[in-house]
Amino acid sequence: MNKISALGRKADVKLVNNDMEGAKAMLEEMKVMMTPIQNPRKMEGYEFFLGQISYRQKDYANAIKHFEMSDKLNVYTKYWLAKAYEVAGQKDRAMTLYKDVANYNFNGIDYARIRNEVRQKM
Secondary structure (H helix, E strand, O other): OOHHHHHHHHHHHHHHOOOHHHHHHHHHHHHHHHOOOOOOOOOHHHHHHHHHHHHHOOOHHHHHHHHHOOOOOOHHHHHHHHHHHHHOOOHHHHHHHHHHHHOOOOOOHHHHHHHHHHHHHO
8 A cells, every 4th residue: 555545544534533633634644745646636535535524514515616526437426425415405416416326337335335325315
């Protein structure tokens, strides 16, 4: 595992333990390490984590902004973006994404975690 991935995992653990400041510190360190990388998508994971932090802090507009800068093809990102839209009162946008997630045709741990919840919303 490389150092950037390790920081991402540490940030994830901090999020699970509701240590938002600790997660932000890990993310800032991760951002510095990614600066020299020449890849236009390098910040997608970073943005996803910032979206998670904003969502947990009930700053839904900011969560939407960060989730929209994350990996748009990732089903788990779509799920969290839909949740943020839903609590922000944008039900139509949320339902469009929930339908997309519900019709997802590949299994994985991320999808298995959310499948039943999304199907119940349909």
